[in-house]
Amino acid sequence: EVQLLESGGGLGQPGGSLRLSCAASGFTFGSYGMTWVRQAPGKGLEWVSTISGSSSFTYYADSVKGRFTISRDNSKNTLSLQMNSLTADDTAVYYCAKVERGGGGYFDYWGQGTLVTVSS
């Protein structure tokens, strides 16, 4: 059974940093791309970033480019999102999701999400 468990959310300061993690199990982690999607309170879904299975390729939404860094450790089945220079607009539930193949594609499994609140 595929399981994705996010952690690391919480209260962040404007201009500050947070690091999210996603622990994966139930599939061959390194064979699949992974992604982060966020959802601001009461709003729709926003794609944030995707990383290929081998970490060869990373992609970012313009809204986070230069501030967020996606990475993965295939030896530990863990996906991460380093979030720097936080603003109030980054307040959202952050979901990690498995991509249906090694590079890009749709998202076939999702974690339960972790809430990030940016406020002073």
Add this chain to the structure above:
Amino acid sequence: DIQMTQSPSTLSASVGDRVTITCRASETITNWLAWYQQKPGKAPQLLIYKASSLESGVPSRFSGSGSGTEFTLTISGLQPDDFATYFCQNYNRFPYSFGQGTRLEIK
């Protein structure tokens, strides 16, 4: 960047109804489109991929169609569990994008 526009934003229907949600892309995405269902406080769940392929375990009352720039999600014979919010997603190329969502509510 490709923009995805869903309509309607809200849809009121009754149990047993047949409903259709539309998603339009600002440029052609061939058939690289997925549909997700989201219930309050829960993560989205995949329903349809490649515009018309039903994800394993999803009831057959859900169906998708379309190609190019116009796509539809149809639910035939609404069940109480289907009242939720639905999102389309373009995965033709990065940056990926979602529609703004359609909230399906009980009439």
